[in-house]
Amino acid sequence: MASGNAGRIIMKSACYVVAVSQLSGDITADESAHPGDEHRSILHVGRPFQMKYNEASVYHNRGCCRCPKMYLDQTNFFYIQMKRYSTGMIIRLSLYILFAVLPLAFTSCSLTEPKIDDGVITSEKEQVRSSTALVANKLAELQRGDNVEILERQENWLRIRVPGNDPIEGWINARHVASKQVVDQAWEIFNQARDVPAQAVGALKRETKLRLSPDRTSEENVIALLPSGTRFEIIAKTRTERKREARADAGEGNDSTEEGPIRYDTWYQIRLPQEFVIRAGWVYSYYVELKIPDEISALESAGRKFVAWQSFGSVQDEESGEVHHYVILEKTIFKPDAVADFDRIYTVVWDPIGHAYNSIYVESNIRGKLPMKITKLQGGRASLALTLLDKENNPSTVNYTIRLENGRYRMEKARSKR
Known part of the structure; x- marks a missing residue:
């Protein structure tokens, strides 16, 4: 490859094809070159487009092409230059690029997409799915404590990448994943009360939110959802004044203490068994049964x-x-x-x-x-x-x-x- 073309892929009709350089750069297609040429490659897109694959994004007619996302891995290297070959040769080489090179670009593409956060699986077992649809393929099964890379958040779903020799990308319900930063904060709570003896033993009467602080006015302090029946040690108890905007939701009921117009919520600081990734936090007392x-x-x-x-x-x-x-x-x-x-x-x-x-x-x-x-x-x-x-x-x-x-x-x- 000429040094002047290093880091750039240029397709000018079927006369010049340079595909998948391992150097970062731009990919452009220009249909204005050789306008009278009747020999057009089947790879020709028909319109100008530009792709900066070192930024892991595709731009087609100035719009973001998100489905499918095409990213190029630096390990894929292929270079072809054609000058006025026969139509048959052009078709054969074009088919080779279409079925050999582009699949590599699509399969390795998402592996270089930058993560937006690190996550930890908090449920005992959970499936990685091919989509958020009701019926979707199961790509892998993750265990409690497995680390994942979060690529995208979409309402109650996360698009994740499971790192390893054969990385897997798919979708998982957000309720089963905790941010690594949140997990670290929960461990700080655990370490601060490590030497406090258990005051009582409790179990959840239904699925309940584990929080970083005794406050239910927002969801920002939610660490994870604990399943019904989870047993734990109670190491502290507190009451907080209920804010007017706080209201019971699907995971929390009403266990307030009333003093005139003031209402209080009761909370337990708990310590979970060793098999849990997150060992400490606060739970609303309404769904706690003392054992x-x-x-x-x-x-x-x-x-x-x-x-x-x-x-x-x-x-x-x-x-x-x-x-x-x-x-x-x-x-x-x-x-x-x-x-x-x-x-x-x-x-x-x-x-x-x-x-x-x-x-x-x-x-x-x-x-x-x-x-x-x-x-x-x-x-x-x-x-x-x-x-x-x-x-x-x-x-x-x-x-x-x-x-x-x-x-x-x-x-x-x-x-x-x-």
């Missing part, structure tokens, strides 16, 4: 509900096997307090002789915030740290000790520190 251990579920008193529970030790029972001792935090139902998480401490230990729970400590008429932190029994002693609030909602740390003396447990308040 209270069977052995203490009957201890929930009338007019109160369990908020949190932690075991500080266990004992062997001949009939029931290993049974745990618990510190339980409760809150009065419908009590108009949008700040405190609990208002009662209730500690029980299992009696292996009487085969029943005995209460060793009860403290009511308090106001506190999660989390509670327990150091389990060692040498017959355990400790508990709680954050309690005064009337002005100022927090203070209150410590408790649990001791085993002469075969009986005792619990008492140790000291308070502002």
Whole structure:
């Protein structure tokens, strides 16, 4: 190829054909050349067009030709120059270009299209489809945690590329893909609360949105959709004032606390099992069911509900096997307090002789915030740290000790520190 033509492909009727240079440049076709020539290549487009394939786009009559998109990969190199060959030779070479070269351009084209974002598959399994149509070919199956490149967003769909030795391009529902940037933010939430002990265990009653923050006024903080039945640890709880523009949608119902004209939404900060790509975030409490251990579920008193529970030790029972001792935090139902998480401490230990729970400590008429932190029994002693609030909602740390003396447990308040 002459150096003057490097990086440019020129088709002037059938007299000159230069196809698929590996150098970046322009592709032009000019039907004005040799206007009297009767030997026209079947590749001749009939109108001037220009293509800058280093920009991965096609322009035809000044309009963007999006379907199909034709991109040229730098690995495809083909160069032909014809000068006044016979009509048969022209047709044969044109057919070769049509069926040999152009398919390579179309198949490798999309692999060089620039991505607009990186994504991570959040669902357990999901199909890559050939289109967004109701009936479409299944191109591949992706697993939770697979990385993809996002090429285009179209309403509820994403056009993606699956990187690898044999890259695949197709469509996937956007609900199954999280932006890599969002995933990184969710991991920051997880790392910040990595050492916080589980306060309770919950499960979703239906599909629910996992969010970066306890706010449902927009969809910008949505990380992923968690399926019904998903179990998780609850590590924090909060209430936020409901904005007037916020309203229940298909994934969130109504679990507000009302104080006159002000309404509050209740949220749980959760920690997901290890098999999940995203390990932490916030969920709206309306579709969360607390999974209270069977052995203490009957201890929930009338007019109160369990908020949190932690075991500080266990004992062997001949009939029931290993049974745990618990510190339980409760809150009065419908009590108009949008700040405190609990208002009662209730500690029980299992009696292996009487085969029943005995209460060793009860403290009511308090106001506190999660989390509670327990150091389990060692040498017959355990400790508990709680954050309690005064009337002005100022927090203070209150410590408790649990001791085993002469075969009986005792619990008492140790000291308070502002």
